[in-house]
Amino acid sequence: MAVASVPGKTLAELFLSPPRQAEPCVVRGWVRTRRTTRTVSFVELQDGSTLRALQVVFAHDRVPRERIEAELHTGAAVEIAGLLVPTPDRPQPLELQAERYHLYGPADPTTYPLQKKAHSLEFLREIAHLRARTRTFQAVFRLRSGISFAIHEYFQTRGFVYVHTPILTPSDCEGAGQLFCVTTLPLAQVPKRPDGQVAYERDFFGRPAYLTVSGQLEAELLAMGLGKVYTFGPTFRAEPSHTPRHLAEFWMIEPEMAFYDLAATMDLAEDFLKFLARYALTHYTEELAFLAERYEPNLLPEIEAVVQAPFLRLSYTEVIEILQKSGKNFTFPVSWGSDLQAEHERYLVEEYARKPVMVYNYPRAIKAFYMRQNEDGATVASFDVLFPRIGEIIGGSQREERYDVLVRRMQELGMDLFPYKGYLDIRRYGSVPHSGFGLGLERLLLFLTGLTNVRDVIPFFRAAGQMA
RNA sequence: GCCCGCUUAGCUCAGCGGUUAGAGCAUCUGGCUGUUAACCAGAGGGUCGCAGGUUCGAAUCCUGCAGCGGGCGCCA
Numbered sequence: 001m002a003v004a005s006v007p008g009k010t011l012a013e014l015f016l017s018p019p020r021q022a023e024p025c026v027v028r029g030w031v032r033t034r035r036t037t038r039t040v041s042f043v044e045l046q047d048g049s050t051l052r053a054l055q056v057v058f059a060h061d062r063v064p065r066e067r068i069e070a071e072l073h074t075g076a077a078v079e080i081a082g083l084l085v086p087t088p089d090r091p092q093p094l095e096l097q098a099e100r101y102h103l104y105g106p107a108d109p110t111t112y113p114l115q116k117k118a119h120s121l122e123f124l125r126e127i128a129h130l131r132a133r134t135r136t137f138q139a140v141f142r143l144r145s146g147i148s149f150a151i152h153e154y155f156q157t158r159g160f161v162y163v164h165t166p167i168l169t170p171s172d173c174e175g176a177g178q179l180f181c182v183t184t185l186p187l188a189q190v191p192k193r194p195d196g197q198v199a200y201e202r203d204f205f206g207r208p209a210y211l212t213v214s215g216q217l218e219a220e221l222l223a224m225g226l227g228k229v230y231t232f233g234p235t236f237r238a239e240p241s242h243t244p245r246h247l248a249e250f251w252m253i254e255p256e257m258a259f260y261d262l263a264a265t266m267d268l269a270e271d272f273l274k275f276l277a278r279y280a281l282t283h284y285t286e287e288l289a290f291l292a293e294r295y296e297p298n299l300l301p302e303i304e305a306v307v308q309a310p311f312l313r314l315s316y317t318e319v320i321e322i323l324q325k326s327g328k329n330f331t332f333p334v335s336w337g338s339d340l341q342a343e344h345e346r347y348l349v350e351e352y353a354r355k356p357v358m359v360y361n362y363p364r365a366i367k368a369f370y371m372r373q374n375e376d377g378a379t380v381a382s383f384d385v386l387f388p389r390i391g392e393i394i395g396g397s398q399r400e401e402r403y404d405v406l407v408r409r410m411q412e413l414g415m416d417l418f419p420y421k422g423y424l425d426i427r428r429y430g431s432v433p434h435s436g437f438g439l440g441l442e443r444l445l446l447f448l449t450g451l452t453n454v455r456d457v458i459p460f461f462r463a464a465g466q467m468a
Numbered sequence: 469g470c471c472c473g474c475u476u477a478g479c480u481c482a483g484c485g486g487u488u489a490g491a492g493c494a495u496c497u498g499g500c501u502g503u504u505a506a507c508c509a510g511a512g513g514g515u516c517g518c519a520g521g522u523u524c525g526a527a528u529c530c531u532g533c534a535g536c537g538g539g540c541g542c543c544a
Contacts, residue, residue, distance in 0.1 A: 033504085036500095037507095039502080115493075116505075118480090119479065122536070241543075
């Protein structure tokens with residue numbers, strides 16, 4: 001059979017508007033399973049457009065059984081032409097009665113790693129190139145796509161400008177982990193200056209260059225002219241974190257708004273997360289139901305709770321009091337001034353509040369230089385959003401817009417002001433209060449999918465010592 | 469970076485000092501009046517992660533290494 005020249009319908013389209021009576025149809029996809037009896041064979045076909053599979057019936061008097069058994073194995077790519085018929089009295093609403101088929105690419109069952117059974121996520125990580133063949137990853141990647149679209153929709157319909165901040169940067173954005181250095185210098189024989197230092201003036205940019213750890217500093221500059229902006233792109237951290245929540249390359253969303261103070265930004269962050277949770281529930285019902293059944297029985301109630309319940313807002317100081325009164329025996333002692341540990345955050349979210357918590361006004365000593373100093377002289381206008389299961393999902397702050405205060409803080413920390421000339425400049429000319437936050441896309445997806453390892457919510461993961 | 473655990477058939481696992489190492493699923497062969505995680509019968513498939521050590525004897529105990537997973541730290 002020749003390959004049909006017209007694009008066939010996707011299975012999603014077929015299931016969305018099933019035929020009332022039998023009609024000719026061409027479908028394309030990959031074989032998920034096959035069952036054979038004496039007179040007929042059944043093939044379940046998937047094409048990635050929906051989690052549902054189309055049952056294709058091959059009568060052996062029409063299509064030889066020997067050919068079906070030799071070719072239609074799990075994973076084989078095929079085009080099938082036949083009669084699409086409604087089957088209201090069967091478990092599936094419709095099926096395709098095959099007339100003929102074309103085998104695009106076979107899949108040798110003795111070597112093809114995927115079987116018609118559930119595989120462990122750990123095993124699938126070893127064959128990341130085949131993960132898109134599985135329903136779990138089809139659900140995850142479709143959800144990732146939809147959430148990415150929803151993120152743009154949210155900001156675009158609220159007057160934000162999508163800005164592309166550089167991936168290659170000269171500056172080491174303080175307090176955001178270690179950087180990947182980018183160079184064209186020969187690593188085997190790095191040119192050195194007489195004093196032994198690397199001769200960066202001979203490197204590609206004539207100075208050190210890194211992969212960005214955050215678009216925030218540039219977003220701030222753009223917000224100082226465009227008003228409300230957001231970035232949405234890859235971010236790189238060379239921190240060797242060996243946890244299920246960290247990647248070396250991950251995607252981050254960073255809105256930055258002129259004239260927003262801390263409270264307005266916290267309102268935005270909460271509204272934003274509620275919007276995305278609602279979007280997932282209404283547009284990805286099928287995927288969420290599948291993921292809930294497979295991985296996290298409590299998934300839907302948890303997402304519902306994010307949509308419904310107002311997040312609990314507590315100042316850092318209140319949190320310290322709550323933790324001290326909790327009667328819990330924490331491994332890390334609770335005292336004002338020390339950072340909240342994972343165990344503290346978990347108690348707060350999962351036992352005390354039982355819903356998302358926003359903690360604000362952290363001690364200045366444990367936060368980044370750019371966060372706006374509060375009048376009390378002890379705290380900065382920062383906030384974290386803590387989610388059940390995930391922990392920190394958003395970190396943000398009002399930025400220090402006062403030139404003198406900012407410079408004094410940077411000097412206090414012994415920072416070199418030179419690389420921050422532009423950043424400081426916007427504080428000298430027409431400076432205004434402004435704020436922003438960063439949302440980790442993969443962490444949000446952990447929450448929405450019920451999965452527990454960020455390597456499973458990005459198609460090809462890059463983590464310390466691992467490149468899928 | 470620190471701590472803990474795991475590594476046995478293609479996959480998921482059992483066996484935890486004593487003959488030729490097992491199960492389910494997958495694969496292959498045959499059967500079955502439409503199945504739907506199909507079913508029934510049979511077959512093939514393993515240097516028990518790698519390297520040392522202890523022992524009459526090691527998949528099993530010890531040491532080192534590697535890979536993977538988890539906890540903590542750092543953070544998104």
